[in-house]
Amino acid sequence: METKNSASDAPELAEPYLRAVLDTAGLAVEYVRAEGNTLFQRGEDGGEIPVADFAGGYGSVLLGHNHPAIVARARELLAAGSPVHAQFSRHPYANELAAELNRIIHRELGDQEPYFAIFANTGAEAVEAAIKHAELDRGMRVAALGARVAEEIGAARAAVAEGTAALSARTRARFGAAAGEGRPAALEAVLAGLERANAGQLERPPLFLALERGFHGKLGTSVQLTHNEHYRTPFKSLGAQARFVPHGRPDVLKEVYAQERGVLLSLELTDGQVEVVEREFPVFCAFLVEPVQGEGGIHVLGAEFAQEIQRFCAEIDCPVVVDEIQSGMGRTGALLSSSQVGLRGDYYTLAKALGGGIAKTSVMLVREARYRREFEIVHSSTFAKDSFSCEIARTVLALLEADGQAAYRRATERGRALRAELESVQAEFPDQVLAVRGRGLMLGMEFRDQSQADSEILRELATSGLFGYFLAGLLLREYRVRTFPTASAVNTLRFEPSLQLADDEIALLGAGLRELCRVLRAQDGARLTVPAAP
Structure with missing residues (x-):
């Protein structure tokens, strides 16, 4: 089935099947800007909608999206004509x-x-x-x-x-x-x-x-x-x-x-x-x-x-x-x-x-x-x-090592705060949350299996291999929180935000996860799905 690119109404040729899968989970949104711990989603009116990013480029943006010092160094290198292609020479x-x-x-x-x-x-x-x-x-x-x-x-x-x-x-x-x-x-x-x-x-x-x-x-x-x-x-x-x-x-x-x-x-x-x-x-x-x-x-x-x-x-x-x-x-x-x-x-x-x-x-x-x-x-x-x-990598190391390796301590402290919120959700919903795991700013929350749920929709989602993506879709649609499941354990949502993670973002995630647990407890599978376009 042909998928259309909404921006140009042209056929989707860049991994159209994946795009269709993301559509069903409500994750196929366009991001137009990124800053710190925030991605900005394009709204229907063309405006920007801020989204708290807990996916973090699968762990790639520990220092935050478009960190000013890294962007400045990149501009400096490009402006200076730094040689990208100088193979088989001294480096x-x-x-x-x-x-x-x-x-x-x-x-x-x-x-x-x-x-x-x-x-x-x-x-x-x-x-x-x-x-x-x-x-x-x-x-x-x-x-x-x-x-x-x-x-x-x-x-x-x-x-x-x-x-x-x-x-x-x-x-x-x-x-x-x-x-x-x-x-x-x-x-x-x-x-x-x-x-x-x-x-x-x-x-x-x-x-x-x-x-x-x-x-x-x-x-x-x-x-x-x-x-x-x-x-x-x-x-x-x-x-x-x-x-x-x-x-x-x-x-x-x-x-x-x-x-x-x-x-x-x-x-x-x-x-x-x-x-x-x-x-x-x-x-x-x-x-x-x-x-x-x-x-x-x-x-x-x-x-x-x-x-x-x-x-x-x-x-x-x-x-x-x-x-x-x-x-x-x-x-x-x-x-x-x-x-x-x-x-x-x-x-x-x-x-x-x-x-x-x-x-x-x-x-x-x-x-x-x-x-x-x-x-x-x-x-x-x-x-x-x-x-x-x-x-750029040298700049990253300099930022990590600055101020007596403050970034490492920040990762530990922010991870501790995030984990406390996740464990609070687990304590409130032990019937829905099986475990909270991880270290520092690399954490996961595993939800209990729904393959025997009363809801037919939940049973189907649980056996589709895409269950976690639908959980993530609800968080994005209703709370403007972005995260994903882990690829080989789709009942586990991952949280890998940047060092710039703020307390209000942690609280927002906690609110979204609590609502997600209430949806699962009520067996309201329809809340996890995206209505088909007319």
């Missing part, structure tokens, strides 16, 4: 940005190991870069292991051929070499058995670990590490293999390791005997973790489980990729939300608020112990590391 602004990120990370981690920066344009691209780098690193470790095994087997083979060592009974038995069989024949049988066993291991694809409910993007590889099967399944033939681990279950980590562990078989000389030994094969490429799961329903990683993940990955030499795309950049009261639970990443991905709501930029950081310089040649991005986005 001092990128290096200075990387240095400032390192300075803050060192403070939060209490460690001075440097992190090397690979810049990108979006969060999903930063995740893809981390995945690619981790696989490059794994591949180089596999090659080194293969060379070591080949050297060990060659040394054992020579020793047996020279008569200075003999195959042990265990080695003969393992590969079917008869006890009375001559030395050359027995040796060939063992070597053939080793080759067969190792060939299967060397052909194994990398295996990734990720948490259940996790979201790491929708690109070709990152979507396979996103838990939501509706995003993964259509593209399962394209991407990486992953095992998903439930929160707080270190026993599952051990089970997955036992099931998936791989070894290369080698030969070792011990007291004139040739014995078969196992060399750990790096099957696991990386473990991806969000400190606060955004799209998965605003679930916070606990400190105890974070430490279990850290220990497990250290034991099996699996790098930890900490996805801070939504939770990082000060939103939870620190540059790295993971630092608040004692989790240290081998990789970090930062995006969204890094660009100050204006520049489209992201970064993947790799600790020195893991870094492979070869990656800089095999990976690149046209718009990454440009002067405009790097200078």
Whole structure:
């Protein structure tokens, strides 16, 4: 069915199906201006209607829409003709940005190991870069292991051929070499058995670990590490293999390791005997973790489980990729939300608020112990590391760090005030609100399932996969409050406003949520729907 663009009455060609879905929920409004914590909606008379923005660009506008200092810096850069396209040249602004990120990370981690920066344009691209780098690193470790095994087997083979060592009974038995069989024949049988066993291991694809409910993007590889099967399944033939681990279950980590562990078989000389030994094969490429799961329903990683993940990955030499795309950049009261639970990443991905709501930029950081310089040649991005986005990101960091890191304290304080209001609503409507979760200015409210509601409309909405969007639609229409559900947990509304969040906006949201709860309690499903246009 053709959708019309109301502004021009032309056919809607820019994602028309999505536009139609937004129409049904009452969210397909046009915003014409943005300032601070406010978006301005175009009214029917062409005027502006202020809307309190609790969606915050999915966490991108922590400092507020069109922050004056960021806008001024952007204008300054554009007026000066700052070169956006100067690829394959010296980029001092990128290096200075990387240095400032390192300075803050060192403070939060209490460690001075440097992190090397690979810049990108979006969060999903930063995740893809981390995945690619981790696989490059794994591949180089596999090659080194293969060379070591080949050297060990060659040394054992020579020793047996020279008569200075003999195959042990265990080695003969393992590969079917008869006890009375001559030395050359027995040796060939063992070597053939080793080759067969190792060939299967060397052909194994990398295996990734990720948490259940996790979201790491929708690109070709990152979507396979996103838990939501509706995003993964259509593209399962394209991407990486992953095992998903439930929160707080270190026993599952051990089970997955036992099931998936791989070894290369080698030969070792011990007291004139040739014995078969196992060399750990790096099957696991990386473990991806969000400190606060955004799209998965605003679930916070606990400190105890974070430490279990850290220990497990250290034991099996699996790098930890900490996805801070939504939770990082000060939103939870620190540059790295993971630092608040004692989790240290081998990789970090930062995006969204890094660009100050204006520049489209992201970064993947790799600790020195893991870094492979070869990656800089095999990976690149046209718009990454440009002067405009790097200078805007430096301005963002300066604002976060100003006045003794006041912005982090502000995020904590405003988050505490917002959470108190959400918990007040939950206490008043426990029959409708299941939980309030999150940290800092990254909070969520989960509503109880309505799939068995008395109202037919509510039942249909609850099973449509769009329930949260209709909740958000009522808040927008009746209270001029903008928020969205989390993509993989549509009963959970997310709240990621800016640091400029005011008390009266918190009160307005509280009033809207209370009315929403009264609508659900009364089973008034019709209030959530938008009447069809005549």
